[in-house]
Amino acid sequence: MATHNTNAFRSGLKLMIDGDPCSIVENEVVKPGKGQAFNRIKIRNLKTGRVVERTYKSGESVEAADVIDTELQYLYNDGEQWHFMHPETYDQMAADKVAVGDAIKWLKEQDMCTVTLWNGSPLAVTPPNFVVLAVADTDPGLKGDTSGGGGKPATLETGAVVQVPLFIAIGEELKIDTRTGKYVSRAKD
Amino acid sequence: MFPVPKTSSKYEWQASASIETIKLRAQTLRQIRTFFDKQGVLEVDTPTLSSSTIPDPFIESFQTQYIPLTQTMQNNIYYLHTSPEFPMKRLLAGGSGSIYQISKVFRQGEVSSRHNPEFTLLEWYQVDWDHRQLMQQVSQLLTELLAPFIQLDETVFISYKEAFQKEFGFNPHTVSKSELIKCTEQIGLADVLNLDEDKDRFLELLFSHKIEPSLGKSKDDNAYICLLYNYPATQASLAKTSMENDYPIAQRFEVFINGIELGNGFNELNDAQEQKKRFTMENKLRVEAGQLEVPLDERFLECLYSLPQCAGVAIGIERLLMIMSQKKHINEVIAFPFEKA
Structure with missing residues (x-):
């Protein structure tokens, strides 16, 4: 069984916690001038996405996740x-x-x-940080309105619904930031 | 707080602290020297390399080797000091009067947002004082140094017992281990320690997770100097102990600001036999934990027969600079931290 010692803890390191694979989000060393040192970590459960806190005595080893x-x-x-x-x-x-x-x-x-x-x-x-997806459905575009003020929902080819400017029409290809789920721009050819 | 080394420098060779912070260090050290000069406290200089070191199982010393020019003598192990405490007490025992020192000290395995294996310690001793008088002076010095930089509420003096009673409702000196175990379970810290571990480990776990983060930080997030005193006698280290009500306490204190431990002080133990007993016990704990036994400093132990009544304290300069300049990572106040050294 591969293990990681607490002194190798850093964000991104993968550990098995309670039988689930987890990724360290944050590692804090709690080391008093006198007395026992601890590593307090925040870990993301890679199956559920939940972030929890755990504490280990410094120097201990924890099972590594493959x-x-x-x-x-x-x-x-x-x-x-x-x-x-x-x-x-x-x-x-x-x-x-x-x-x-x-x-x-x-x-x-x-x-x-x-x-x-x-x-x-x-x-x-x-998914990639940015994707280019075609508009499958949206209210008719308002011609000449390029002000960007206001917006309307548009359904994309994958089924995702995003807020887009009023001038966007069906069939147009849009660049979307998947991390925020927000419209970035029209896709440039 | 993220333990990610903060480096705004473009090139690897560049310092990780800004010029402003480097100037702040110089200015702060100058101010500290002026403070002690005015008080008539003498600046001293003691060795960085020692033939022995502290046996505290939670402090690990760097070791190096002395190699004589002619290979007639056996090579000798020397330790980089983790604090100048032992030789400073030898000076005190020899009649130096009150003394201070600003020195680089070294501790293994300590790299984090608040730790660098090599750091600067201000350590001073006041002859004829006890820890209560020294706590007042710590507050005075830190207030002088910090006031131009951060808003400070009034200094708070709180006993170790009061701090635990406030947070958990029990007296840490008399609480049973089973109660402590139950408490760690209730706050999600079960299984961190083995059940057969010392009561002090459980106190340390609860303290570092639930008490320390808010020491020196008011509800509206203002900073203040917090002096925590009267530790359990089992955590006395080099402090005198005494009876309080029906339990023994250590005449030891620590100072915190903004949840950061800045220093540790003692009403200094001058009982050589008691000190030797504690060191021997610590060495035994080291062996049990699979650590190397360290040679006891016999010269230090011998000097304790002549050590006058005194109180001493050590303050971490880098952490002080972090608080002054409101930096989140220790690397921001060290020109070349461990990763760049």
């Missing part, structure tokens, strides 16, 4: 699973709905995504 991030290309959804492919080895991998999570509304075929693997299986999918 978690790695891979860059895979999104291929298609077969109704139950989302299929990804390694761009060089062409190895394919399927992620279930839980692993895909919120990324579902940003996944566009052929986009490169970060697929987090735990013991070799997809645990989480992170």
